[in-house]
Amino acid sequence: MLLIKNRNLRAFIVRAFPFVLIPAAAILGAVVFDNSRHLIISLAVAVMTLLVFAAGYEKKKVGTWRMVIASVMTALCVFGRFIPLFKPITAITIITGMYIGSETGFLVGAMSALISNIYMGQGPWTAFQMLAWGLIGYIAGIIAEPLKRHRWLLLFYGVVTGIAYSFIMDIWTTLWYSGGFDIGVYLSALITAIPYTVSYAVSNLIFLLFLAKPFGEKLERIRKKYGL
């Protein structure tokens, strides 16, 4: 279990996974195996991607305060997941990515998925949720400047990620149910998930509308106050 403490292994993961193993798995999945193995391939790719990010954290010096703030934001996400109907988890992940940086955004998204599933139920979908939420935070960090400048862009990003999250998780449901990807089953999964999709998009919209600016101010203030 002492997986990424070893420096050489970390270097190996960061180089070999994105450039060799993940493409190899995808190509193998498309060419060699039949439809029924898509689930294994997608699960393997999701786990490998998470490992790449995990390996990256150790290599870079993130700084203690970023890590602690990441755990505070994660705790707020998990805390907010008990609110009925509307979930602030994506909004808080986006805000973190936007104001603190891509890596921290990824960390908060992935960790919130992991921890809130302790209460909500773990499963093979945890890897996908971790990856989906992590990437939402990571991308928010990359496009942080335009997101901060234009409010409509931020709200648009929130709605799009809400819908995209639901669509991506339904791909996984379809793969699990019918072995391969089947457009009919996928469509019916999308239709049954409409209430959830709407709830995701609306919660992102509401929480980004009300939380983005205050949280930005809070984080700015803390940076000034403690000279970070």
Added chain:
Amino acid sequence: MRGFEELNPAVLMTYYLCVIGTAMFCMDPVVIGISLAGACALFITLDGKRGARTHLSFFLLFLVMSLINPIWYHNGVTVLFVVNDSPITLEALAYGVCASAMIVSVLYRLRTFTMIISADKLLYVFGRLSPQLSLVLSMALRFVPLIRAQTTKVRSSQKALGIYRGDNIADTLKGEARIFSITATWALENGIITSDSMEARGYGEHRRTSFSVFRFTRGDALFLALCLVPSAVFIAAAATGEMSFTFYPAMSGISLTPLSAAGYASYGFLSLLPCILEWKEDIRWRYLISRI
């Protein structure tokens, strides 16, 4: 040997990886039946009679998912009846039933997983992955109850000051938003103070050591062997293709060769292993009580 829950978390994780990993990718009706029976038995053993709502929701899920496949898929040679010019076939219905039974069995397993693997066990296993991530994980786990306690404090003080009013929805929402804002600011500042304190005490200078209460005993080793050997037999049997069941265009029969029988038997053992352990402990307990 101890009860199932008291085993080493790494061993428990390995067991779940074996039993769910094999169940998820095998579409053989016999295997799915065994898997569903074992998962259900474990859930009832651990949960007692309280899980009526879980059983009901899983049953409804099972019904809905069984029907999705025959509605969308019209492959198969045995037509049951025709709706709107599209045939509903026995094969598609059988596939739907099998796939949803498989999913429900995995969901039962995961429900027991959530019951058994508590946060500290999760931290023990995933924490070894990398020290920094495990620190974030454990601090976040600590902050959740801390933030909840602080929210209660802030709410009472707001009430005592007379700022929070619960007369109508608008006031309640405004009050809750203010409480959340205060708590968030407090949590962020508290976090920065924590990180300053950690750095002042030399965090990051050396490798971190960690403490855990879990040990790897002889019982754990025995359980691990009892879990890995049947899994290997099952995977070997499945890999030879002796247990491949096809639904389309017509359902193939269940082939009972020595190899597939060994596969079924080992999967049955793997599936019931935790129940056997629990039942054994239960019988022992009753025996000990009866002698008092």
